[in-house]
Amino acid sequence: MNLSLLDPFAVAKEYPDILAQTLAYGHSTQVRYSYKGDYLASGLIDGIILIIDTDTNSTIQVLRDHTRAITSLTWSSCGRYLLSSSKDWKVNLWDLGTCKVIRSYNFEGPVWCSVMNPQNHFQFVAALVDNDAVFADLENEPKIAKLDTNPLGQPNTVKQSTLTATMTPDSNYIFTGTSKGWLNVIDTHSLQIVRSLNVCSSNIKNIEISPNCSKLAVNSSDRIIRQYTMPDTSAPIEDWEFELENRYQDAVNRLQWNALKFNHNSEYMCASTLGATHDVYIWETGMGSLVKILEGSNDELLAVDWNYRKCSIVATTMDTGTLFIWSVVIPQKWSALAPDFEEIEENIDYEEKEDEFDYVDEDDMNKQIEEEGDVIDVIQREKVDARGFPFVDSFVIESVPVSE
Template structure:
């Protein structure tokens, strides 16, 4: 399906909550590349995969060895695998289609964020950002790990002796470090507590460039746009910065290596900063100049036209949306539940936000219906306009020879097998094996089991806890509940309502001939239901 049909209003942003998803207590969310499936990590260690088209649960991944809360979920490039990190220091790689566990690795520290190598169809290498150490590259097959550098020691620069970068005892600070792959995984962008972005070669684990961030504050998030033209950073100084990515999408590591060889006028850290100035260029800064709030889970829209982030204030569910020029266009206010995760749909103008209560809210565009245009060629005017008619518009016999003939070849064969390339995906021709949907398996309905002995005393004694509504209703109305051994009930009294199974559906019994006769004498309607007390009184008087 063409992207113009999927998203006819390209560039629009969400405005209202359209729906919400709830399954256990979810802690983190992530879309696949097409936005057809939504993965969520739960508090009990399971991963739930939602079919975003039907808004139903397509599959649940559960491991008996992992019952700790999930901290992050990540899809592979073609959607066949999911990587989940948990608070028990584990990394688990799942097969989405089969629901089987492929690999499980236990690290020394809890991982806050894990990302798979994006260029591999069968991922074996991932990037993990622990809670209190430098990011590491982990081989999921062997379990080996490589620590990435977060600083460059240069004598005389004074960077390593900065008081903000050490504790009182001289030890380095323990702060979470942000890191991410570029599109093809040949470079890793690492942010440190000094306010620097280190560009590291993923093969040689060598720092190739340094990009200093103004202010020198801790970098909490690093996110690439979908088209890899922009890079977003969220710092501890309450400012979101967007940079232009000057490196090419393919062969970025080779291009960066050539820059390092050419730049010879500087040495050491100054050389790395000079190379970094050719990699990233500051484009725009986003902040709330009034409240100076901290930001959480910033990201780009699917078309990279909008920048969205959530407020990190306690108990607030606010989402801020800016355009690329820096103008704040919308503030979305959700329920009074703190927001912990946020994601924009890759193709559609939709946002999903995750609250601290574990509920996923879907924000969509609010469309206004207009029923004034009755004909396909009818155009509604908001104000009066001068109309200039055609020369032959009101002629009885218009000049049809001058009309432009439609150039349609009726004999041409229509190709219905070739799939058109989606402009939203640059490599859509290489994604034929992509997993977009999961097969559904219908579950047969379980027949309701009716009670074989509804008149037994044990059933009536336990009826208050087994869901019999007519006994509870009788107690609330102050009516007498007859025991099972009562002769009135044993005679099949017509006023008693029976319940089929435990589903709460009532079934009325046919009134007896005596009751119908009494109703006719008193002029009552036949549909009226007499109570048990009325039946007893009538029998006593008769």
């Protein structure tokens, strides 16, 4: 569909509003969109990973190596590599050009989650069950380094474990969350804790950094999501300040939040629920106000991801593993082609004007265009699309027939 024919006000909408479709491709436990939003990776409970084309909603690749439930998925920025972790104690790096595992490492226990280094797809951080988190480099010989869990300046008398981890977009720092509510900032080069923040006294379940690196959200098991200002990572660590901006909670239903995600400019944030309701909540992060509740699921929701380029949100359910996709239904608006184009509801008899189809001299037309100064460049490629998003060159995954 030509983007010029769409309602510009509808296209500019930042969040989806209706349930568009459901996909039942096995029992999904984790979902993740590629950076360009062309593909959706769905990790199943039996260890299989499906690559789904978001335009056709068809499965184009099936990745088989894990033997137990997938716990996390991370795409590389180019869209060619995919990092997966599983309860089978293994972390795999997939090359989607061949759809084969090019790097793999077996740990001594199940993996809570793993996240790829945004600047080097051979490096990742993994949070392990009943063990310290690790930083791994698999480019040549595997190099595994354990990351400290005890917060900076705190005694070692209290036993803690790392439950979740993420990395800043510039890959200079690692953020980890502990079972005692501490947020640790680790320098990627020295692998030492350089800053610690006591967020709460309960488990930290998720840490999410917005794509533009302006906000930080921490989800804990005390049923509160805390939103902080993200400090400038290029500044000295001594100047960092984490200012608490908003606290998100449902005091009536006492909902637990399973997963959360920012949109591209961090103006909105969504979270999946665990409890009495089975919805996705969307907040405006400036004032912390609730703007939309996405309904439609009959099961409790687990993983959630936001495809802001196509304005859709996907979530997977706990009991059935069905994928629920909320999107925006955009009506065609032909009047966007010209300001004097008028849409009509039914056919009418049109009477043409006397000079409507008179001959226009081409030289006079070109002279008028030159005087107005409107020169249309048809050679250079646009830097942004019709919605204002920069164009991203993404790897094209070969589609193969998938048997039932």
